[in-house]
Amino acid sequence: MYEFDFSFLSDYLPDLINGVWLTIGMTVASILPGFLLGTVVAVARLRGGPWAQRIATIYVEAIRNTPLIIQVFWLFFGLASLQVHVGSFAAAVIALVINVGAYTAEIMRAGFQTIPRGQLEAASCLSLSPFQSLVYIEVPQAVERVYPALVSQFVLMMLATSIMSQISAEELTGVAYMIQSFTFRGFEVYLVIAVLYLGLASLLRVVLLGIAEVSFPRRRRLRTPL
Numbered sequence: 001m002y003e004f005d006f007s008f009l010s011d012y013l014p015d016l017i018n019g020v021w022l023t024i025g026m027t028v029a030s031i032l033p034g035f036l037l038g039t040v041v042a043v044a045r046l047r048g049g050p051w052a053q054r055i056a057t058i059y060v061e062a063i064r065n066t067p068l069i070i071q072v073f074w075l076f077f078g079l080a081s082l083q084v085h086v087g088s089f090a091a092a093v094i095a096l097v098i099n100v101g102a103y104t105a106e107i108m109r110a111g112f113q114t115i116p117r118g119q120l121e122a123a124s125c126l127s128l129s130p131f132q133s134l135v136y137i138e139v140p141q142a143v144e145r146v147y148p149a150l151v152s153q154f155v156l157m158m159l160a161t162s163i164m165s166q167i168s169a170e171e172l173t174g175v176a177y178m179i180q181s182f183t184f185r186g187f188e189v190y191l192v193i194a195v196l197y198l199g200l201a202s203l204l205r206v207v208l209l210g211i212a213e214v215s216f217p218r219r220r221r222l223r224t225p226l
Contacts, residue, residue: 019175022171072167096160
């Protein structure tokens with residue numbers, strides 16, 4: 001009968017903590033830039049000129065239809081062959097921003113399309129510029145309406161950091177590879193890692209939903225669930 005042995009935890013606890021912090025660092029560094037990129041791309045697809053719409057569409061389709069690992073390899077190994085050296089952490093964050101930006105663009109585009117046209121006409125009657133209308137009327141409403149989808153996408157992005165060990169970024173999964181190679185306790189190691197990812201995903205969701213409670217007072221007044 002198989003005997004569980006978690007005694008390795010005491011020896012490798014500092015490595016696990018470092019892996020958790022690196023995973024959190026990648027996630028935090030990617031969320032806001034990825035959201036901003038996605039919002040800009042969504043606006044370009046909806047309001048941009050023909051060339052802007054075409055470029056934005058090509059970007060979204062290219063990123064959403066290629067694996068993240070290929071995008072990471074291109075940034076880390078591909079650019080290195082051109083004598084452009086990018087560190088593993090920077091390559092990971094850039095790849096995550098580019099990847100989540102494409103998915104966020106489609107989520108935000110859906111949010112923009114739900115805003116009644118009458119609100120845009122009212123903004124024009126109040127002499128608001130298109131930029132002011134976008135910043136003060138459209139973006140807040142679009143974010144509020146698609147926020148649950150955004151939260152899910154950012155949680156998926158956090159879980160996607162697990163492949164960054166392939167470019168020597170010693171995040172949580174990379175630490176698990178190392179521990180397993182020394183201890184040969186693969187079942188226990190990956191069980192611990194799964195629990196840590198579950199905890200991180202739950203924590204990220206709680207933090208993002210907490211931000212929503214502060215940012216969307218109308219939902220709080222109406223007790224509308226996210």
